[in-house]
Amino acid sequence: MLLILLTLSSCSSSNAAILPSDFNNCQTTLDDALNELQELKTSNELNFEVRIVREITDRDECIDMVLGTNLPQGAELENGKLVDLVVGIKKDEVTETVKATEYDLYIQQLEDKNIEKLNLITAPLFGNAEVEQLIEGQNLITYIKSENPMSYRFLFSEAEGFIYGVDSDLNVVTILDLSEKTVREKEAGLHTFDFINIENKNYLLVTYTSTEKKYKMSAFEVISDSELGIEVNLISFDLQNDNNVHFGGKILQDNKNFLLCLGDLNSPGNSAKFDSPWGKILNIQLDNILNSPISSHDDSRIEYIAYGLRNPWSCFLDQQNLVVPDVGNIHWEEVNILPNYNETSDPYFMGWPWYESFFDANYQNTPVNDEIKNQQIENTFFPSFVYPHANDYCAIIGGTNLNNFPKWSGYFFVGDFCTGTIWAINTEKSSQLIVLEKNIIPYSITTINDSENGTLLVGTTSGTILELTLP
Numbered sequence: 001m002l003l004i005l006l007t008l009s010s011c012s013s014s015n016a017a018i019l020p021s022d023f024n025n026c027q028t029t030l031d032d033a034l035n036e037l038q039e040l041k042t043s044n045e046l047n048f049e050v051r052i053v054r055e056i057t058d059r060d061e062c063i064d065m066v067l068g069t070n071l072p073q074g075a076e077l078e079n080g081k082l083v084d085l086v087v088g089i090k091k092d093e094v095t096e097t098v099k100a101t102e103y104d105l106y107i108q109q110l111e112d113k114n115i116e117k118l119n120l121i122t123a124p125l126f127g128n129a130e131v132e133q134l135i136e137g138q139n140l141i142t143y144i145k146s147e148n149p150m151s152y153r154f155l156f157s158e159a160e161g162f163i164y165g166v167d168s169d170l171n172v173v174t175i176l177d178l179s180e181k182t183v184r185e186k187e188a189g190l191h192t193f194d195f196i197n198i199e200n201k202n203y204l205l206v207t208y209t210s211t212e213k214k215y216k217m218s219a220f221e222v223i224s225d226s227e228l229g230i231e232v233n234l235i236s237f238d239l240q241n242d243n244n245v246h247f248g249g250k251i252l253q254d255n256k257n258f259l260l261c262l263g264d265l266n267s268p269g270n271s272a273k274f275d276s277p278w279g280k281i282l283n284i285q286l287d288n289i290l291n292s293p294i295s296s297h298d299d300s301r302i303e304y305i306a307y308g309l310r311n312p313w314s315c316f317l318d319q320q321n322l323v324v325p326d327v328g329n330i331h332w333e334e335v336n337i338l339p340n341y342n343e344t345s346d347p348y349f350m351g352w353p354w355y356e357s358f359f360d361a362n363y364q365n366t367p368v369n370d371e372i373k374n375q376q377i378e379n380t381f382f383p384s385f386v387y388p389h390a391n392d393y394c395a396i397i398g399g400t401n402l403n404n405f406p407k408w409s410g411y412f413f414v415g416d417f418c419t420g421t422i423w424a425i426n427t428e429k430s431s432q433l434i435v436l437e438k439n440i441i442p443y444s445i446t447t448i449n450d451s452e453n454g455t456l457l458v459g460t461t462s463g464t465i466l467e468l469t470l471p
Contacts, residue, residue, distance in 0.1 A: 026065040235260070272308065316412070321339050
């Protein structure tokens with residue numbers, strides 16, 4: 001009997017699909033590892049997901065080799081498992097082998113879910129916009145707005161804490177200097193601004209990371225084209241730890257209220273919980289806000305539009321829709337379109353930290369219990385468009401439609417931070433078009449805005465502002 005049991009145990013063990021033991025410490029190439037995993041899938045009729053995770057190494061012998069995986073050695077491979085192959089790369093240098101292999105895997109993942117048409121990278125080229133340089137020599141541009149009550153052609157903000165007006169002759173005038181109050185590090189800084197009417201007075205609203213370890217939205221009364229009133233704080237949220245990324249900060253007017261899009265502060269659990277405002281989109285009532293600022297996420301004047309977001313720092317309104325470009329983690333970028341967002345009784349759950357796009361994000365912490373987690377996963381609102389971190393694409397940038405250009409009526413425009421690619425999207429026509437190919441703009445782009453004259457204004461990390469005339 002003992003012999004029979006041992007024999008059965010041995011057969012059971014030998015028939016299981018096991019992660020190869022040499023998938024660590026640069027013992028096997030990326031290509032060989034993928035071939036082995038594919039053979040295990042085929043021979044065992046398994047369906048598990050394989051991804052590539054880059055890791056910088058100083059060891060030349062480890063370039064394009066497998067450093068390790070997310071699974072322990074000898075782990076059994078099962079349906080639904082996620083296998084991350086950690087592959088060695090040089091700093092600022094990725095081989096064409098890794099790039100091509102990554103993209104092929106991403107395309108296969110989309111095809112497996114029959115959603116390959118959502119991939120913006122494969123959108124057809126309609127034509128390249130003409131690019132004209134308007135402003136140069138500034139610092140990192142965070143936002144641009146044309147429509148304003150101050151008689152400027154447009155205004156723009158810098159992360160360092162400044163807002164400038166640009167007149168008809170392209171002269172740059174300082175409107176607001178918050179540099180002494182603003183923390184400027186990584187993604188921390190002055191993020192965005194807008195104008196809003198409160199109690200029959202025009203105010204300039206600004207969001208920024210404060211030296212007081214607070215995230216602030218403040219209002220400045222517009223007194224004249226060159227003069228603002230004193231700072232009136234409207235919102236003040238505590239910043240967690242010393243994180244200097246994933247703030248979001250976009251302000252959007254919504255009738256008599258305004259929306260505020262906030263990132264997760266690089267703490268993914270924030271997005272799944274309601275004990276902080278982070279990783280969420282807030283609908284904020286203006287009731288008595290000048291005299292009684294908001295200092296807590298549970299203020300009665302706040303309603304949640306959406307949660308489960310990672311870094312929606314450039315959301316925008318498009319007709320009755322709220323468009324939320326959510327910057328991905330290490331694999332996918334998302335364009336989310338929330339229809340009739342202000343009529344929903346329950347906030348949308350956007351997937352993070354359980355999903356990155358349509359795929360398992362491999363998040364192992366437990367910010368909520370299993371019951372809530374499963375409810376969130378079941379009710380996830382998935383993106384309308386995606387693209388992978390491949391072929392040098394890296395981060396989604398929003399975004400605007402055009403008010404005064406009938407040819408592009410119904411379209412909105414988003415772009416990619418690293419490549420400068422810009423897409424035009426019309427959901428009613430199911431049309432996604434490239435209107436500026438990758439690498440034509442020689443800078444990383446940070447914001448895309450309506451000039452109100454039928455062109456796009458694009459800000460960059462170099463401090464250059466460009467005007468794009470569409471094809």
